[in-house]
Amino acid sequence: EAILELGKTTKTLDTEGKIICKMEVPEIKTELIVSILNTFLGKQKQVPPMFSAKKHKGTRLYSLARKNIEVERKEVDIKINNIELVEHNICSIKFCVVCSKGTYIRVLGKDIAQKLGTIGYLSSLKRTKVGNYLIDESLSIESFQSQWKSTEV
Numbered sequence: 380e381a382i383l384e385l386g387k388t389t390k391t392l393d394t395e396g397k398i399i400c401k402m403e404v405p406e407i408k409t410e411l412i413v414s415i416l417n418t419f420l421g422k423q424k425q426v427p428p429m430f431s432a433k434k435h436k437g438t439r440l441y442s443l444a445r446k447n448i449e450v451e452r453k454e455v456d457i458k459i460n461n462i463e464l465v466e467h468n469i470c471s472i473k474f475c476v477v478c479s480k481g482t483y484i485r486v487l488g489k490d491i492a493q494k495l496g497t498i499g500y501l502s503s504l505k506r507t508k509v510g511n512y513l514i515d516e517s518l519s520i521e522s523f524q525s526q527w528k529s530t531e532v
Contacts (some may be wrong), residue, residue, distance in 0.1 A: 392485035
């Protein structure tokens with residue numbers, strides 16, 4: 380579940396980076412957003428962002444990025460199984476995506492914004508499922524701690 384802020388971007392493609400560019404956001408109709416989201420369905424290639432844990436010659440890309448060193452990255456195969464618009468307004472789009480391992484939602488957000496004729500970054504990202512584990516079935520930290528303490532001997 381992601382929220383894509385439109386009209387601004389950051390070096391990291393999320394809220395961790397400073398805004399480095401601003402751009403006008405064109406008027407965007409719901410039908411256009413849905414149509415563009417659907418263009419991402421299926422198998423495709425994606426270039427991992429510099430601010431990622433991928434390694435280049437044994438060094439994490441984010442370490443290089445923090446030193447303002449950019450290196451060429453190989454495209455990786457990803458698959459978008461499902462992508463749906465949840466809601467949108469003039470400057471943001473909330474969408475849900477079901478995707479393969481190795482997919483960078485920050486990059487997907489950037490690509491969606493680009494196809495909409497603007498720029499963007501993720502202001503929110505919530506992983507709702509990993510494998511068979513659903514966030515709705517998870518415990519709060521407090522519940523986990525109280526259960527763990529009650530099992531101590």
